[in-house]
Amino acid sequence: MTDQQATRTDGKVSASTLDDEFLTLADLTKEFGSLAAVDSVSLSVPEGELHSIIGPNGAGKTTLFSLIAGSLSPTSGEIRYRGQNITDRDEYQRAQRGISRVFQIAQLFPNLTVRENIRLGLQARDQSMNPFVTVGDGTDEAIERMLDRLNLPPEITAENLAHGDKKKLEMGISITSDPDLLLLDEPTSGVSAGESEDIIDLIDELRDDFTILLIEHDVDMVLKLSDRITVLHQGRVISQGDAETIMADEEVQRAYLGGYKND
Numbered sequence: 392m393t394d395q396q397a398t399r400t401d402g403k404v405s406a407s408t409l410d411d412e413f414l415t416l417a418d419l420t421k422e423f424g425s426l427a428a429v430d431s432v433s434l435s436v437p438e439g440e441l442h443s444i445i446g447p448n449g450a451g452k453t454t455l456f457s458l459i460a461g462s463l464s465p466t467s468g469e470i471r472y473r474g475q476n477i478t479d480r481d482e483y484q485r486a487q488r489g490i491s492r493v494f495q496i497a498q499l500f501p502n503l504t505v506r507e508n509i510r511l512g513l514q515a516r517d518q519s520m521n522p523f524v525t526v527g528d529g530t531d532e533a534i535e536r537m538l539d540r541l542n543l544p545p546e547i548t549a550e551n552l553a554h555g556d557k558k559k560l561e562m563g564i565s566i567t568s569d570p571d572l573l574l575l576d577e578p579t580s581g582v583s584a585g586e587s588e589d590i591i592d593l594i595d596e597l598r599d600d601f602t603i604l605l606i607e608h609d610v611d612m613v614l615k616l617s618d619r620i621t622v623l624h625q626g627r628v629i630s631q632g633d634a635e636t637i638m639a640d641e642e643v644q645r646a647y648l649g650g651y652k653n654d
């Protein structure tokens with residue numbers, strides 16, 4: 392089934408028509424008391440897509456990521472990943488299946504160097520695949536490859552990195568586990584314009600190797616990078632499509648973009 396078949400003329404996706412793609416959310420709902428933070432969200436992401444989730448504060452973006460990563464359980468609905476229903480799988484099992492989440496706030500070992508942080512990420516990966524494994528000969532090579540890729544100073548402690556570089560390191564560590572799906576939660580929040588360019592370049596490079604779901608408030612970045620975009624408002628999908636479709640959608644302009652034009 393194609394995206395055209397799944398997307399109705401109003402831009403929304405009908406859950407009943409969704410076939411299994413790489414990642415499929417079907418009528419996913421998360422209620423906190425009387426508030427539906429995520430409200431009947433259906434979404435289908437093919438392998439290799441860079442798909443952004445945008446919307447105003449409180450729209451439900453982070454809650455949606457928590458449902459996909461498994462740190463929250465949905466009130467109703469289903470999550471399918473690589474053809475399997477993973478709705479009841481816990482966060483650890485989902486990580487083992489290749490879902491990796493990168494948080495807004497970098498979670499690093501502050502007193503360890505960039506190189507040591509990467510080494511620990513690789514060790515954690517090797518040991519989760521096989522608890523009896525000792526760190527293999529390939530590790531030094533893998534560390535050097537990652538340092539090259541991230542273009543970060545290897546001997547600086549994480550706490551002394553610029554904010555944007557901390558985010559790059561966090562992204563680097565999250566891909567040491569060799570995931571298939573990367574969930575990037577506001578990778579440019581709080582970073583300077585220059586650092587932001589660096590992070591955009593890194594994401595642009597990562598998209599060749601991973602399927603990426605991106606939460607981001609920087610609309611220019613979203614329009615530049617995304618294959619497709621889902622717009623959430625009060626927990627519901629109000630539009631879905633490529634950058635052009637989203638920009639032309641009057642409801643999106645009203646609810647989120649506020650007359651923003653992409654010049």
Ligand SMILES: Nc1ncnc2c1ncn2[C@@H]1O[C@H](COP(=O)(O)OP(=O)(O)OP(=O)(O)O)[C@@H](O)[C@H]1O
Nearest residue numbers: 423426427428446447448449450451452453454455
């Ligand atoms: N654990 C929780 N308990 C109760 N309400 C929650 C909880 N987590 C989120 N909410 C509420 O759910 C709604 C969606 O929040 P969420 O953080 O997912 O939005 P968001 O789109 O990520 O917002 P932002 O852009 O500000 O990060 C908000 O009204 C929020 O207050």
